[in-house]
Amino acid sequence: MADKSSNQMWGGRFAAGPDAIMEAINASIGFDKRMAAQDIAGSRAHAAMLARTGIVSDTDAEAMREGLLTVLSEIEAGTFEFSAALEDIHMNVEARLKEIIGAPAGRLHTGRSRNDQVATDFKLWVRDQLDATEGAILALVAALLTQAEAGADWVMPGFTHLQTAQPVTWGHHMMAYVEMLGRDLGRVRDARKRMNECPLGAAALAGTSFPIDRHMTAEALGFDRPSANSLDAVSDRDFALEFLGAASICAMHLSRLAEELVIWSSAQFRFVTLSDRFSTGSSIMPQKKNPDAAELIRAKIGRIFGANVALMTVMKGLPLAYSKDMQEDKEQVFDAADNLMLALAAMEGMVRDMTANREALEAAAGSGFSTATDLADWLVRVLDMPFREAHHVTGALVAMAERKGCDLPDLSLEEMQSVHAAIRADVFDVLGVHNSVASRTSYGGTAPSEVRAQVKRWREMLK
Numbered sequence: 001m002a003d004k005s006s007n008q009m010w011g012g013r014f015a016a017g018p019d020a021i022m023e024a025i026n027a028s029i030g031f032d033k034r035m036a037a038q039d040i041a042g043s044r045a046h047a048a049m050l051a052r053t054g055i056v057s058d059t060d061a062e063a064m065r066e067g068l069l070t071v072l073s074e075i076e077a078g079t080f081e082f083s084a085a086l087e088d089i090h091m092n093v094e095a096r097l098k099e100i101i102g103a104p105a106g107r108l109h110t111g112r113s114r115n116d117q118v119a120t121d122f123k124l125w126v127r128d129q130l131d132a133t134e135g136a137i138l139a140l141v142a143a144l145l146t147q148a149e150a151g152a153d154w155v156m157p158g159f160t161h162l163q164t165a166q167p168v169t170w171g172h173h174m175m176a177y178v179e180m181l182g183r184d185l186g187r188v189r190d191a192r193k194r195m196n197e198c199p200l201g202a203a204a205l206a207g208t209s210f211p212i213d214r215h216m217t218a219e220a221l222g223f224d225r226p227s228a229n230s231l232d233a234v235s236d237r238d239f240a241l242e243f244l245g246a247a248s249i250c251a252m253h254l255s256r257l258a259e260e261l262v263i264w265s266s267a268q269f270r271f272v273t274l275s276d277r278f279s280t281g282s283s284i285m286p287q288k289k290n291p292d293a294a295e296l297i298r299a300k301i302g303r304i305f306g307a308n309v310a311l312m313t314v315m316k317g318l319p320l321a322y323s324k325d326m327q328e329d330k331e332q333v334f335d336a337a338d339n340l341m342l343a344l345a346a347m348e349g350m351v352r353d354m355t356a357n358r359e360a361l362e363a364a365a366g367s368g369f370s371t372a373t374d375l376a377d378w379l380v381r382v383l384d385m386p387f388r389e390a391h392h393v394t395g396a397l398v399a400m401a402e403r404k405g406c407d408l409p410d411l412s413l414e415e416m417q418s419v420h421a422a423i424r425a426d427v428f429d430v431l432g433v434h435n436s437v438a439s440r441t442s443y444g445g446t447a448p449s450e451v452r453a454q455v456k457r458w459r460e461m462l463k
């Protein structure tokens, strides 16, 4: 038999009656309690403003501000009882305030609505998260700079299409990620600057007839100014989307580095040894050390990008101003934020702890005819050959080495001269990987001197 309170025709499929189902779909307290501190900060600023503008008495505002601190301490101590019947964090806090201070609590909601309240709380939360993200990115950049500085002149193969292309330096490779994360930092800072307008006082959607001072609350909450259009203020979630966009790109960068670490730590590459702290063993294959942390970081982009797509989809097509759809913003952002922080922290730990295997890197750097371009450039520079012809001659030499099963520097001068008579002994100077990387001193090139200059530039910028 169906529950009495559920619909007689279809109620059998639902264990709960309509009231319980409505509460389950409507309540956000299960997740928006994470914004308790922001909600209380917003309400305290609002209460102070209501007193300053004479909308409520100083005594009432003081009672509200004190009472809100009590509520906060209860939440922090874990003694606060959250109620789903009270829907969300805003009503949970206000109801408890009423229990603590009585009637004056009823005046707190003057000149505001939950619509501007939730926009304010969530903005404050995202703003804090942008600051935390900035700190985590900076920590990872510091770990990469340390690696880059230590290995500014260690040679390794540079790849295109994951095929050996030209020798590069370990430091140069690390610094490539510093550049990516530097752009992530820029996006985070830029988003923070743009979002820093306060929705509080936009009220439900149209503003209010009470003589509120929105500049005062904006300033109290660390915003640059109040938002200028009340309709936009309560319906805007760009700040959350910008966070998710920046987080997605950053996670994508982490995923690429993670992929390299997975490849590099394999028995076939042996470019790096990851520390035990960020690896696991296999329960059946004793020889294995798996780069689990890297693999999970590589996968995190999935849920972060998913959150971005989910919220974009929620927002598209919503008419102005607030719609309840927007309550779906928070879980996506919370999940993405938690996982981005975790991925950044794990990557920082892995980068800090990993050891580059210099010998393996150097051996690999010299294989695969990686200095063929240096040879072609030498033919152009020293013999004044047109580059296209030099490319052809070099190709013939590579084919010869391939036939003999050796690398380019292993060919004798006579063998080289059999391909082109003018080749001289000093060609061997450019065939070594160290000379190859040292010669690439163009700005942003892989030469150790350039890498050290870039490390220095970054350190100065980050001061």
Ligand code: ARG
Residues within 6 Å of the ligand: 028, 032, 087, 088, 114, 115, 118, 322, 324, 326, 327
């Ligand atoms: N819990 C709601 C949310 O997260 C708060 C705003 C509710 N506003 C309303 N008019 N029902 O979006």
